Amino acid sequence: MKFQAPRGTRDFLPEEMAWHSHLVDTWRRVAIRHGFEQVDGPVYETLDLYKVKSGEGIVSELFHFTDRGGRELAIRPEFTPTLARMVAERANALPRPIKWFATPNLCRAERPQRGRLREHWQWNVDILGLDSAVADAEVLCVAIDFLQQMGLGPEHVRVKLSHREVVRFMLSRLGVADEKMLEAFNLLDRRDKMSGENFTRGAMALGLSKSRVDRFEQMCRRKYSCGNVDHLRRSIAIEEPLAMLDALDEQLTAFGISDFCEYDLGIVRGLAYYTGTVFEIHEATGTERAVAGGGRYDNLIELFGGPVLPAVGLGMGDVVLTNVLRDKGLIPQEVLPRPLVFVVAASDEGARKVPGVVARLRRDGHHTRFSYRSTRNLGKLLREADGARARFVVIIGDGELQLKHLESGEQSSVDLEELSRRLHFPAGA
Amino acid sequence: MKFQAPRGTRDFLPEEMAWHSHLVDTWRRVAIRHGFEQVDGPVYETLDLYKVKSGEGIVSELFHFTDRGGRELAIRPEFTPTLARMVAERANALPRPIKWFATPNLCRAERPQRGRLREHWQWNVDILGLDSAVADAEVLCVAIDFLQQMGLGPEHVRVKLSHREVVRFMLSRLGVADEKMLEAFNLLDRRDKMSGENFTRGAMALGLSKSRVDRFEQMCRRKYSCGNVDHLRRSIAIEEPLAMLDALDEQLTAFGISDFCEYDLGIVRGLAYYTGTVFEIHEATGTERAVAGGGRYDNLIELFGGPVLPAVGLGMGDVVLTNVLRDKGLIPQEVLPRPLVFVVAASDEGARKVPGVVARLRRDGHHTRFSYRSTRNLGKLLREADGARARFVVIIGDGELQLKHLESGEQSSVDLEELSRRLHFPAGA
Numbered sequence: 130m131k132f133q134a135p136r137g138t139r140d141f142l143p144e145e146m147a148w149h150s151h152l153v154d155t156w157r158r159v160a161i162r163h164g165f166e167q168v169d170g171p172v173y174e175t176l177d178l179y180k181v182k183s184g185e186g187i188v189s190e191l192f193h194f195t196d197r198g199g200r201e202l203a204i205r206p207e208f209t210p211t212l213a214r215m216v217a218e219r220a221n222a223l224p225r226p227i228k229w230f231a232t233p234n235l236c237r238a239e240r241p242q243r244g245r246l247r248e249h250w251q252w253n254v255d256i257l258g259l260d261s262a263v264a265d266a267e268v269l270c271v272a273i274d275f276l277q278q279m280g281l282g283p284e285h286v287r288v289k290l291s292h293r294e295v296v297r298f299m300l301s302r303l304g305v306a307d308e309k310m311l312e313a314f315n316l317l318d319r320r321d322k323m324s325g326e327n328f329t330r331g332a333m334a335l336g337l338s339k340s341r342v343d344r345f346e347q348m349c350r351r352k353y354s355c356g357n358v359d360h361l362r363r364s365i366a367i368e369e370p371l372a373m374l375d376a377l378d379e380q381l382t383a384f385g386i387s388d389f390c391e392y393d394l395g396i397v398r399g400l401a402y403y404t405g406t407v408f409e410i411h412e413a414t415g416t417e418r419a420v421a422g423g424g425r426y427d428n429l430i431e432l433f434g435g436p437v438l439p440a441v442g443l444g445m446g447d448v449v450l451t452n453v454l455r456d457k458g459l460i461p462q463e464v465l466p467r468p469l470v471f472v473v474a475a476s477d478e479g480a481r482k483v484p485g486v487v488a489r490l491r492r493d494g495h496h497t498r499f500s501y502r503s504t505r506n507l508g509k510l511l512r513e514a515d516g517a518r519a520r521f522v523v524i525i526g527d528g529e530l531q532l533k534h535l536e537s538g539e540q541s542s543v544d545l546e547e548l549s550r551r552l553h554f555p556a557g558a
Numbered sequence: 559m560k561f562q563a564p565r566g567t568r569d570f571l572p573e574e575m576a577w578h579s580h581l582v583d584t585w586r587r588v589a590i591r592h593g594f595e596q597v598d599g600p601v602y603e604t605l606d607l608y609k610v611k612s613g614e615g616i617v618s619e620l621f622h623f624t625d626r627g628g629r630e631l632a633i634r635p636e637f638t639p640t641l642a643r644m645v646a647e648r649a650n651a652l653p654r655p656i657k658w659f660a661t662p663n664l665c666r667a668e669r670p671q672r673g674r675l676r677e678h679w680q681w682n683v684d685i686l687g688l689d690s691a692v693a694d695a696e697v698l699c700v701a702i703d704f705l706q707q708m709g710l711g712p713e714h715v716r717v718k719l720s721h722r723e724v725v726r727f728m729l730s731r732l733g734v735a736d737e738k739m740l741e742a743f744n745l746l747d748r749r750d751k752m753s754g755e756n757f758t759r760g761a762m763a764l765g766l767s768k769s770r771v772d773r774f775e776q777m778c779r780r781k782y783s784c785g786n787v788d789h790l791r792r793s794i795a796i797e798e799p800l801a802m803l804d805a806l807d808e809q810l811t812a813f814g815i816s817d818f819c820e821y822d823l824g825i826v827r828g829l830a831y832y833t834g835t836v837f838e839i840h841e842a843t844g845t846e847r848a849v850a851g852g853g854r855y856d857n858l859i860e861l862f863g864g865p866v867l868p869a870v871g872l873g874m875g876d877v878v879l880t881n882v883l884r885d886k887g888l889i890p891q892e893v894l895p896r897p898l899v900f901v902v903a904a905s906d907e908g909a910r911k912v913p914g915v916v917a918r919l920r921r922d923g924h925h926t927r928f929s930y931r932s933t934r935n936l937g938k939l940l941r942e943a944d945g946a947r948a949r950f951v952v953i954i955g956d957g958e959l960q961l962k963h964l965e966s967g968e969q970s971s972v973d974l975e976e977l978s979r980r981l982h983f984p985a986g987a
Contacts, residue, residue: 131863132607132643135631138600140644143658146596150586157579161895162920164927167575171567171677172601172633172663173621178561192602192631194623196667202564202621204602204633214561215569226930229572234601238625248600259930266913274921383913434560466590484695484812491591492703498593501655501688 137247147464153232156252160230163271168229170211176201178210182402192238204236208253217435225258244418244449255442264441265406266380273386280459289393290408294370309335318399349395355387402426412453421445470521471514472499479525493549566676576893582661585681589659592700597658599640605630607639611831621667633665637682646864654687673847673878684871693870694835695809702815709888718822719837723799738764747828778824784816831855841882850874899950900943901928908954922978
């Protein structure tokens with residue numbers, strides 16, 4: 130019998146896992162230094178939870194099943210419904226603002242394609258209870274700090290910002306009726322993935338004339354650099370969302386990240402629940418799917434039975450990010466943990482002492498390995514230690530322990546009680 | 559609409575998550591220092607994978623579903639089948655011995671009870687390709703190092719060791735037929751969870767007379783301390799498994815963990831695939847389910863289509879372990895990450911500088927928070943910083959930055975360029 134990993138999933142062998150852990154650890158480390166606290170929820174939820182914001186249509190995209198009690202359940206395809214449930218249940222007991230992050234694995238029952246697998250990991254960062262552009266800016270700031278940590282600068286990745294109300298105003302002026310607005314958002318969101326012909330057909334189905342479709346297309350393609358909200362103001366007469374963008378612009382500058390950001394009214398995000406700012410982070414040349422996406426969802430907690438609570442959040446998946454980093458040569462070659470010390474026996478008497486020395490070094494916190502072979506040939510054993518990329522070798526013979534620093538070749542005798550303290554270079558110090 | 563976490567699952571709010579992360583991080587840190595490399599697999603596998611070693615009977619204990627292509631899939635209830643698949647697929651390309659660990663979440667479709675939830679996390683530690691008691695001892699050694707790290711000593715937890723072939727020999731001598739052997743193992747495994755009456759009924763169903771049932775019972779209750787294999791030798795005439803226990807005994811002593819271990823022939827482990835050494839780690843008074851369990855499974859890789867490969871492994875779940883640690887007061891009160899610095903504004907001009915200072919500190923790697931409130935009252939702001947358990951406060955007014963060490967009250971002015979270097983006590987140094 131032969132088995133394989135299910136389609137669209139990954140096995141993480143030691144090298145891949147070391148990279149994966151590095152990625153998830155960095156998500157965590159950066160989120161914590163930005164004052165976010167980690168949370169998590171179950172890997173499956175009640176199926177109904179996913180219908181709240183996405184309707185019955187979501188069911189075909191989920192892996193769903195029933196338990197013995199006949200309850201309908203589904204593996205989580207995203208984390209936001211779990212977050213909304215957790216917050217809605219306890220909103221009044223939680224100190225505000227709520228700044229949470231999570232690094233869940235998520236599953237989607239779709240056809241796997243580049244940048245989109247059936248199981249992936251996603252960094253979720255959310256601020257709830259803060260109705261201010263500071264929150265929007267902080268969510269972008271933590272994402273950019275992380276991307277910089279991975280070696281990506283403003284020349285590699287771009288934050289494309291928009292605002293649902295600005296887009297709604299412009300679409301409405303073009304002649305899109307209110308009841309067609311979500312459909313128009315979805316069309317806008319899928320624009321980069323469809324032919325010009327299909328886009329035109331979609332736009333005309335919204336009730337737009339041919340000339341209006343062209344203006345729709347132009348509007349999507351126009352970009353504004355940060356600090357340029359006034360430019361937008363000339364063509365848009367609604368003050369409230371522009372004031373929000375002004376405030377955001379000011380915060381992006383204050384947090385020092387405006388060189389990563391630009392306004393792009395072609396960004397709306399397909400999800401129905403965004404209410405204000407929306408954004409995506411893309412590789413600069415636009416060759417990959419979005420590295421991250423998010424925005425304001427001020428009505429969602431109420432929808433899950435909680436109080437009215439303003440909220441803004443971001444999701445960043447591991448698959449597109451890893452593709453982008455690999456393309457740019459930014460994935461480190463050696464991520465596997467490297468042993469500090471390798472213990473070998475130069476005699477049979479020495480061999481009997483190996484487990485005790487190894488156990489002692491490990492208990493003292495040192496990454497320690499030893500040879501499982503029965504050879505006492507020191508040359509062979511040193512080559513094995515070198516192959517394991519150990520920094521030090523402890524040689525146990527009939528006399529005193531010998532400590533050897535592999536790179537320099539320096540060697541000296543050492544007492545077992547002193548050993549742990551001497552594991553730094555030079556070995557004789 | 560109100561939603562709850564599904565039955566038998568857990569929400570991890572920040573405090574619970576901080577503990578959970580600490581647990582998983584410690585599993586990882588200890589495994590790495592013992593020379594194990596981390597791996598992981600998909601959260602679901604093909605349903606057939608779970609039938610290989612457990613038969614059709616396993617299906618009712620799984621959350622299973624079909625994808626659009628009609629493939630039968632199941633959320634992983636244990637990690638060993640994934641490990642066996644991964645090794646079987648690539649056995650000849652992997653350096654030996656293979657020393658792998660994983661910390662997967664696992665799901666079981668059973669009735670939740672104390673120590674057993676529908677979703678839990680498990681530390682899996684396995685050594686493959688090493689047919690020596692050194693491997694068995696190392697697997698126990700890494701588990702004990704971890705338990706000691708959590709504050710548990712030989713007075714708190716006991717490793718109960720047995721050997722399938724020794725138990726088989728004794729059962730056979732009592733009159734259990736070969737074809738009833740697995741049934742006898744299962745009865746032995748469930749003994750602590752059933753009444754004496756039911757145990758007797760089960761034993762008689764194996765074909766044992768009343769007096770043999772009593773001897774069966776006695777055999778299960780006899781314990782042997784480590785270093786006492788000779789004691790066992792007097793009553794058992796089969797040399798091979800005893801020689802294995804002798805070798806194991808020697809290794810447990812050499813690794814310095816024999817004070818945690820004892821032989822207990824009542825331990826067999828229910829799973830059909832164990833072939834040699836079997837063990838469980840229990841809280842010393844025996845009030846909880848096993849903290850960990852494992853043993854040798856020398857035939858399993860072959861069963862999954864791989865080569866013949868000796869193997870020994872251990873699984874430790876998070877639920878029983880957390881119960882044991884909580885009962886003994888060994889769960890630290892404060893596990894939430896503590897901010898190093900809290901930035902406050904003493905004036906409106908200062909407030910405009912806050913985001914820049916905060917972003918700079920975070921980019922320099924420091925856990926930094928700031929006040930979202932508009933107050934400039936320094937007393938209130940210092941109380942907020944204290945409530946957040948920050949160590950330092952940076953006060954931004956119209957003049958120079960002030961750095962204050964909260965515990966000592968020491969305060970001095972500081973230059974922004976110097977700030978990150980000065981975040982240690984005393985603040986003036």
